[in-house]
Amino acid sequence: MKKNLWFWIVGLVGFALDQLTKYWVVQTFPNIGDTIPLWLGVFHFTYVINTGAAFSFFEGGAKWLRWLSLAVSLGLMALAWWGEKMKVTEQLGYGFILAGALGNGLDRFLFGYVVDFFDFRLINFPVFNLADVFINVGILFLLISSFSPQSSH
Template identity: 35%
Template sequence: MNILAGIIFLFSIVSDQLTKLWAVNQLKDGESIKLIGNFLRFTYAENKGAAFSILQNQLWFFIIATVVMLIILGYMFFMAKNLTPVSRLSISMIAGGAIGNFIDRLRLGHVVDFIDVRFGSFYNFPIFNIADSFVVCGTILMIILILFNKFEKSDING
């Protein structure tokens, strides 16, 4: 299962960086590309903040916070012997997504976002990227595992 976690980790980083490269080359100076009417489109955006564009222009905060979070996730992944295989997958998803956005912040000073979801005129969801998707899905998975007491293996002797 650690092999699958490693594949997920690498896939999240590579797919994120390749899709962002595509977005920069195809969308930066152009218009949005509509995929499903006005519901789903690709629109180039540069995010100098976090989710929902909060904490704009706090580059060093995000660099330090990401390094600290990656150290904690790495410690959990490699040092905790009682994690379930699915817990390791959730950690891999979060870490891979975090590294994808970390690369952008170091290289560009901002994160490239391009996935644009709109719910008619009712709600325009903040533009996001593949890395964000991995972080969110991995976090949701981790929360579910914790809530249902499946994050760690039960100790038979305890």
């Protein structure tokens, strides 16, 4: 684990934060659809459930998405465990993707859906959660890594 330490730290801390925020939403909002405006008409916390992928794509696809999340999670952990030492930006990228895949994957296995709550109403964007954010941040880090010169780790 020491070889790709940032991967494991980001993956596990991100997974924990994702699960804690979803738990907070479920405990705070009595009903699906309940909302708290943080900036009225712009940004709300809104409790919704999503049986699809990030940003509600593939609505109703939780059955196959749970297996995809598991495969991605296991593949990333195998890469970090048995693969070469990665650049820090790669570790961060893959770690964030792991956090998101684990967070939403666990929810799909346990409940058949994920809890979403970030609601940007100003641009009419689909409601999403931290796991979705982490996956996108991970992709950003991997893009940055692909454009940065190879280093000796």
